[in-house]
Amino acid sequence: MNQRQSMTDAGESGGAKPRRLGKNGDGAERHEAIYRTISDAIIEHRLKPGARLREDALAEVFGTSRTGVRKILQRLALEQLVTLTPRRGASVTRPTAEEAKDVFDARQMVECGLMPEVARHIKPDDVRELRDMARREREALKSGEQSRAIKLSAAFHERLAQLSGNATLAAFVGQLCSRSSLILAVYGSSGHLGCESHDHDDLIGFLEAGDGERATAFMGRHLKAIEASLSIVEEEQEAPDLHEIFGV
Template sequence: MKPQRSADTAESLDQTVYDALFNGIMHGRLKPGARLQEAALCAQFGVSRTVVRQALRRLSEVQIVDIVANKGAAVATPSPKETRDVFAARRAIEGAIVREVARRIEHGDIERLKQRLRAEHEALHYQDHPRWVALAGGFHLALAELSGNQVLQRMLTELMTRCSLIVALYEAPGEASCEHDEHTHLVELLSLRDADRAAEEMNKHLLALEARLQLPA
């Protein structure tokens, strides 16, 4: 039994390091290109290099950390081409998501989305940018959950992790990554169960989000 407990402990430590780094990247505390030095991480978390390497390997699998032989690990830096590819994929996936949501949405779902909109408005009012970014991304993931399609939900979750890096890297100063009014209009169309207009609005919303980025030509 002892080897099993040891394995369980290592897995738990690996998850602790993974979660801390993942959240640090998603909330902008670790910027694109930031070096993730094994020795420093071992000291910070009080774990072995084996645990740190396992956590970094898992982060590389979801493409938010790059590991280069003889150079180590760093927070991923999406290229302009990858950014455009990510948004093209999001437009395809989220168009399908809102069509399905419009078909199956219920009154309680609409009320919960409106609660999210009120939280977004509050974050904007108090100029709480980190909270606003988290809420704006959460709005899109909430729609994916309402679609009932777990495959689309997983695909969007992966794309949203990349978008967190993209926004941190290319967002223009003073620009919001998502516009609150655009989310509000989407909820209005979904409450009307207007699938075509909701899909069109989502496409416009994502095109506008991409256009607000400062991408090199």
């Protein structure tokens, strides 16, 4: 556990020459990669809600120090993917039923509201890209790779939002999609995945035709369908009501 790799200055020991072309982004890129790895693991449900994320363990796994891990954890916490409890560390967020409703209401508002803009801005290249994403999602679903399908579905919705041209709202939609993956992990029934097979293709069709109105309505139904497929039951993991359980 104490092995620290000194690969950073492996080839520059002798020179010590200040390089004008500073490849400064090395550390930042690595942390970005670690962030994405953890984020993907959460979104793909390889890390289940409630799983504890110890800083030491993560630091060892990724070959970095706790400092960098903490930074990543804080970022994930601000995106609500992990919960940071004050002296007890980080764990994958377990969304409450109320949060689930808020997230889907927000998606309903923002994603539907974005459809007209998307229909106006979309270009043939975008259509091809979206169709490719939808195809890969369908394939993943067909071959039983639920994790991959969920991630691809979230990526599809996020990409769609990006096409609106509003980076702020697109980033927000991205967060909402990530949180939706968590919600699916907790409240989703196993047999029924998030997005139906052909919904995304149909949506692309409306957008390609420039029919923002119909795309908006379709997106609304699409999201409602996902939300309706959830079995949102309060699990009372914190305070099981013994009176109710034992019937007194």
